Amino acid sequence: MSGQTESEVKPSAVLRITPIDADATLELRQSVLWPSLSIADVLLAEDGNGLHFGAFVPHHGKPIAVISLFDEPLPEQHLVRCGNDSPSQTKAARFRKFACDLMHQNQGIGTQLLQHAAEAARSTLGASIIWCDARTSSSAWYKKRGMIEFGDPFYKGDVQYIRMKMSLDADTCKTSAYNAI
Numbered sequence: 001m002s003g004q005t006e007s008e009v010k011p012s013a014v015l016r017i018t019p020i021d022a023d024a025t026l027e028l029r030q031s032v033l034w035p036s037l038s039i040a041d042v043l044l045a046e047d048g049n050g051l052h053f054g055a056f057v058p059h060h061g062k063p064i065a066v067i068s069l070f071d072e073p074l075p076e077q078h079l080v081r082c083g084n085d086s087p088s089q090t091k092a093a094r095f096r097k098f099a100c101d102l103m104h105q106n107q108g109i110g111t112q113l114l115q116h117a118a119e120a121a122r123s124t125l126g127a128s129i130i131w132c133d134a135r136t137s138s139s140a141w142y143k144k145r146g147m148i149e150f151g152d153p154f155y156k157g158d159v160q161y162i163r164m165k166m167s168l169d170a171d172t173c174k175t176s177a178y179n180a181i
Contacts, residue, residue, distance in 0.1 A: 015109060017116045020054040022047035025066040025097060032099035044096065046070055051120055055113045057104075065100035065109050067117045069093055071125050074165065075151070092129040092165075093121035114145060122168040131165035139164065 022043075029042040044050070050070045054063030072094040095117050100110045121127040134142050136153060139162055143149075147164040154161055 014058060015112060016056045017053055017113060018056065020052050020063060020066070022050065022052050022068065024054055024063060025052050025068060025099075028063060028066045028099045028101060029097045032102065033097065042097065044068070050096075051117075051124065053113060053116055053120070055100075055109050064104045065098075065113050067098040067113050068096050069117050069121055069125070070096065071127070074129065074131055075163070090129055091125070091127045092131055093125045093127035095121075095130060095132050098132070110141075111145060118166070118168055128168050129165055130168055131163060133161045134164045136160045136162050 026039050026042055030037060030039045034042055047068065050068045052066065052068045055065040056063055070093065072092065074090075074092045095114075098110070098114070098117075100113070118130050121130045131150075132142075132147075133156075134147075137160075139149065142164050145166075147166045149162050149164055151163040
């Protein structure tokens, strides 16, 4: 099963995580993250350049959780500075539009999908840091998974966000013991 991960969600269900097309992310992006917007409004200009993953359970043809991953450096003001005050060569990946169907939340699915995206960022994109713009209402969830806040809170529309990041290493991606930077 190349490119797929299987793990237990609960005793009766097996979770399968697999690469998907950007179009397969749109319905969940819209319904979970921006229900008042149209599907066209949740498209990203960079979707064609991203890696997209979906989490599936048996007998359910559509993904129950989605995440999109992009080769994107940390914002300039947050780059690690070295010696002569030039940005370090630390490679970063950004995840966006991370959504889990409301009926499937609090079952460990999002955690497993985030771990899968972290491993893809490390192994496929060569990143040593993964980061995101997290809704402040979800920041505690990310903190429990080892991410730390950086920068100041900001708004997209009427929703408040904070940037969060996490260091990636082999242990980070293979276990639930995340190592924050």
